[in-house]
Amino acid sequence: MIEAVLFDLDGTLLDREKSLIAFVSHQYDRLAPKLSNISKELYISRFIDLDKNGYVWKDIVYDQLIQEFHLTDCTVKELLDDYVINFKHYCIPFRYLHQMLNELTQLNIKIGMITNGFGQFQLDNIQALGIEHKFDVILISEWEGLKKPNPEIFNRALAKLQVSATNSMFVGDHAINDIEAAQNMGMKAVWKRNDASPTQKADYIIHELDEIPMLVQQLVTSQK
Template sequence: MGAWHQKEEGKAIIEAVLFDLDGTLLDREKSLITFVSHQYDRLAPKLSSIPKEDYISRFIELDNNGYVWKDKVYKQLINEFNITACSVQELLDDYVSNFKHYCIPFQHLHRMLSELKQQHIKLGMITNGFGQFQLDNIRALGIEQNFEVILISECEGLKKPNLEIFDRALAKLQVRAVSSMFVGDHAINDIEAAKNMGMVAVWKRNDASPTEKADYIIDELSEIPSLVQQGMK
């Protein structure tokens, strides 16, 4: 059980829990390492001049936790490793088509969502990224049916931390910000934005610097249902 804390403003009655995707529900780091390893194996005849470990480690570094789109990542890889047998487009197409097959959830994901549904909590998701790509990953995790609202930045024409995308999700769920909890891993896009909306903010701890703005800090998704129950007392 991970450590958590709550500020002293008082407890909210939680009617809805909204989530980020990457780094919150989807273990993107494990998923990406697995994908890149298999991509190298699939394309080994064209990449054999590059040590596999170097290809994987440099990809992860250039990816920058998903904040650099893969066309730039692959262009840099091709330049650095002098890859001539693969084009940027070929590598990018492979990523877009196949990443969904390597999606790994964080532990307790399905049980946590089931427990929240049993508590009659409305569920939503707000994720930055490309529409079909993110939707494919959500479906690969087998969780789409749990959510009443899923907003993806490309489809909405705006992205976190813009508060309008939070406002849209809350409006669709028909809940107030003060009755909602947002769970994410990014200090600005998730936690600071959720707090600015007036939502209860839960930071899923990662290797980034801790954020003092979160109302709660968790290590495991399994902690969320009990936080909701405590908030409802």
């Protein structure tokens, strides 16, 4: 019996790729006089390359950009502060996000989130998506002092939800941090398909978020 569904954030609920492109594009426009050594197209593409799907923090990304393109009119701190303050204004959800969460609530399914990242930054993004109130528990790695794939952060979430791993499902996009880690806990692991972290080890594979409530209902029915 599935009693709870837990989610990753970036690449699962938040379309991080589209959000990042939107942010970087507007950052260039805001700071264009200071970035004249580089074209907008190259600034965006190089940023995306250096970002490595979010696994490189932005101080390193900006430092590399400044060195590569000899940007003398701006500092790493200036660019990083702009990112931290303004990224939340460009958060784009994956399709069906709100519909999916509403349907899970109607099914009396508990909803949780476990996301790696900096606490206030991730919370700002969650609030920007307008979904914070939909979750029974949200754990962010910086504030927990633990990050996925450490099983303890999963244990904490399950304990707060008061559900067992075997009665829970985890939805994520990363082969190790989400899928493998959830399966090691005994949870059903659902991979939101992407090209960045491919895996065929998931229990289920989805393309769109609206598949989640249907999957939960199918599992409930099959276990009766």
